[in-house]
Amino acid sequence: MAKTEETNQQQINIELNEETAEGIYSNLVMIAHSSEEFVMDFIRVMPGVPKARVKSRIIVTPAHAKRLLRALAENIERYERAHGDIQDGGFPGPAVQFAGPSGEA
Numbered sequence: 655m656a657k658t659e660e661t662n663q664q665q666i667n668i669e670l671n672e673e674t675a676e677g678i679y680s681n682l683v684m685i686a687h688s689s690e691e692f693v694m695d696f697i698r699v700m701p702g703v704p705k706a707r708v709k710s711r712i713i714v715t716p717a718h719a720k721r722l723l724r725a726l727a728e729n730i731e732r733y734e735r736a737h738g739d740i741q742d743g744g745f746p747g748p749a750v751q752f753a754g755p756s757g758e759a
Contacts, residue, residue, distance in 0.1 A: 678709045692719040 680696035687693065693713050699706040714722065734740060 680709055682706070687716070687719075691715060 678696065678698075680698055682697040682699050684695045684697065685692060686695075691713050692715075693711065695708045696710045696712070697706050698709050730740065
């Protein structure tokens with residue numbers, strides 16, 4: 655007897671509390687990796703302020719990083735079909751110096 659796709663899928667209930675639902679604004683992401691993980695530091699850079707602080711750090715496995723890349727690419731394609739091309743004007747601020755860990759996590 656063959657299993658159906660429905661019986662192979664596991665349901666996960668995901669909760670989102672109020673604080674997390676508010677989100678954190680970021681306009682810069684620094685990415686580092688080791689052989690075991692990708693580290694993404696989400697940063698908010700403010701105009702005229704020479705210092706910026708990491709607002710959130712997300713650490714994922716290489717396999718999850720690749721799935722994230724695919725999901726983000728798919729969502730960007732859908733967005734651009736609905737709203738037009740996203741213009742990438744580059745980073746408008748000064749050069750960023752990062753005082754965190756190097757490429758090894």
